Amino acid sequence: MRRPSKTFLLFSGAFCAVVLTATGAHAIGDEGNRQPSTGASGNAAGNTLTASATTTRIKVTRISGGGSGNSPKALAPVDPNWQPPACWYEPVATPEELKGAVDRLKKGGDLVAVTPSLSWGEELMVTQYEKGEARTSDSSGYKNYNLGKDGQFWRGVINEERQDDAESYACDRTLFWQDANTLPANDHAPTPDVLAAYAYDKIKVPGTEVELKPAGESKVNLPTWVWLDRATFKEVKVRADLEAAGVWAETTAKPVALHLDPGTGDAETYPASGDCEINADGSIGTPYSKGDAERTPPCGITYLRASGGGPYRLKASITWEISWEGSGGSHGDLPDGTFEAAQDVTVREIQAVNR
Known part of the structure; x- marks a missing residue:
């Protein structure tokens, strides 16, 4: 209407x-x-x-996180019925x-x-x-x-x-x-819960791509390490104030997990569910170090077939846990939010020569 x-x-x-x-x-x-x-x-x-x-x-203020330098994006509620x-x-x-x-x-x-x-x-x-x-x-x-x-x-x-x-x-x-x-x-x-829900709709999270190693292209049957830097993926907090009514709420989005979709059925994810949980220091996964090529990454993918005519489309979706607190000591939770980013991954066969 x-x-x-x-x-x-x-x-x-x-x-x-x-x-x-x-x-x-x-x-x-x-x-x-x-x-x-x-x-x-x-x-x-x-x-x-x-x-x-x-x-x-209502005055909306970004208190922390979600800086403009990371091409911030809006969250999609996990609950499709939430508005x-x-x-x-x-x-x-x-x-x-x-x-x-x-x-x-x-x-x-x-x-x-x-x-x-x-x-x-x-x-x-x-x-x-x-x-x-x-x-x-x-x-x-x-x-x-x-x-x-x-x-x-x-x-x-x-x-x-x-x-x-x-x-x-x-x-x-x-x-x-x-x-x-x-x-x-x-x-x-x-009420504070209304302002909290209004603030949720204003949250912007970093749209940065996940880090991959090997970068550029992967090899068949060799693990690809995936991780997210703790310096980039921090809590995002947005405050909504209706000063004329003496009411406020702060809504916080906290990254809690990363889900990997390799873009093909010919792949294995680590963990098997594809869900990489956040580490104690706020990072996700572990950065690749020299000598890790043969190890199984805590968060990653092994592609079993070359990408052939075009790259695979790797999708990485981050789950953000949403909570709020407001005037009068009020507080509560809102549906988790997600943001999905996609990037191309080229996978090639390892060529070997027998003598």
């Missing part, structure tokens, strides 16, 4: 609302700390309470900011986005948020914008990675009030 790309008018008596259009926008309180968005958005002029459907105040959250609620405006937005609306300013997909005009905004008369069943009326109260008005935000999913409409509750230092009592509150 895709969001509308054109503007539609929805009439209810003397009041009108407009579905957000696909133009650029920023929201009240946007001082450059929001994540970029490419989703459907409202029409903004200045610092008004209009915003793109996917504009979020990051489709939407959640966030604080969007103080009473003063909401009043300012409506005051500008009275002077011909932009409509106010009351849900990710819906904006209201002057009469609806004044009725519900200035006069205090509820216009929807999912939100109360707020006399004089709740000026003098400690808290903020909240609105739904859509994950830009899932904005075409039907589930993203689950956070369409009309702009509502939340007391300071509290979270909404619903399934789409930005």
Whole structure:
């Protein structure tokens, strides 16, 4: 289900609302700390309470690992049914900011986005948020914008990675009030586990190829040693902060195993399962040393047939164990992630001459 790309008018008596259009926008309180968005958005002029459907105040920071020098790649969850959250609620405006937005609306300013997909005009905004008369069943009326109260008005935000999913409409509750230092009592509150799952989707891991010996080409019936340097494959930690709500989470991806697929059935892997576990020092496998040619590697492959007309496509997939900790002492686990890299391996017959 895709969001509308054109503007539609929805009439209810003397009041009108407009579905957000696909133009650029920023929201009240946007001082450059929001994540970029490419989703459907409202029409903004200045610092008004209009915003793109996917504009979020969640700040994402890479704490460690996954440096850009290693061509970082996104993880694929082992569980094919796992997905990051489709939407959640966030604080969007103080009473003063909401009043300012409506005051500008009275002077011909932009409509106010009351849900990710819906904006209201002057009469609806004044009725519900200035006069205090509820216009929807999912939100109360707020006399004089709740000026003098400690808290903020909240609105739904859509994950830009899932904005075409039907589930993203689950956070369409009309702009509502939340007391300071509290979270909404619903399934789409930005709890630490939600932020942890959001951070998971932002994790990038090194895309470096595995080390091979012999390098360049292998020989039939001679072991090929495979290993990963501990300096490259370190833990990757990403932090997601929603400071306006006082909630944070840090999600950590830890490399735990390497799986080898030789690219042909005419090969033996070491171990036989093809699963090379991580060593105590954080490395995987053992680097080849002079004199190891006849030894069985702890992590490696023996090819039994030459690659012939073209190289074999060796696939090496690394499993990353995912855990998180967050505000309030919360913590937990998320599905393991994997990243698969492929590289060509040429295998040749060893030529022998009898005299």
